[in-house]
Amino acid sequence: METLELIIDFHKHNPRQGPGSPQSTIRALQFLPQLTPQAKLLDIGCGTGAQTMVLSEQTPAHITAIDNSPEFLELLRQKVMEIGIGSRVDVREMDMEQLDFEPDSLDVIWGEGAIYNIGFSRGLQEWHPLLKEQGYLVVSEISWLTTERPTEVDRYWTEVYPEMGTISQKISQIEEAGYVPLAHFVLPESDWTTHYYHYYETGAAAFLERNDNSQEAWDLMAENRKEIAHFEKYKDYYNYVFYIMQKN
């Protein structure tokens, strides 16, 4: 298997593909007014739909969930069909860089751990016209928690994600892109450990077996363990932050 296929195979069997939790999705939702059944919500980079399912339980809105991974989408489609919400939750393969929606057509755009794929600033700017007047954009984005940090962690994240910034830098970008920042909060540590990294360990044996204990599969496991060790060492310096904003 190619590395990307292996990564998808590893992640699709876990409940979610990035840090987060139902509690954090609900907390972010509480900054928005009650949505009506007419409201149109777009969930960008939905993965296998951890937050899509929470949003569908917590709101009566019509939800379109998009991702560019057909494997992830297939699993979300199955969940949607199993609980019979197919008329309200539309699951579509789409690139977040080429969204196919009319201008001024969406009440809410949601994205957990996904906007970094297009880049924070670019995502804010390109998605802005799709929102209705005073529509809401809610995203979680990896951010620095401090203005100073050890060189090792600084270098690591600047290489992985050149747009890494502090919370105040992100808020300035939000304002520059034509939104009012309404609220933000840092994810609790359990959104990484209990809700995400926990499954790196519990899914390891099955993943290795599915992949015939290949060297590539073992290499990915080693990378995953390094990622967890990095988090343990430097978690005081970075985290995902939910940003809740309104189009102005």
Ligand code: SAM
């Ligand atoms: N929101 C999910 C969650 O929190 O569990 C998934 C987060 S995962 C870190 C990022 C997601 O973005 C993946 O599902 C990936 O397939 C998707 N993605 C990456 N690039 C994309 C693109 N260009 N268009 C649409 N989705 C993309």
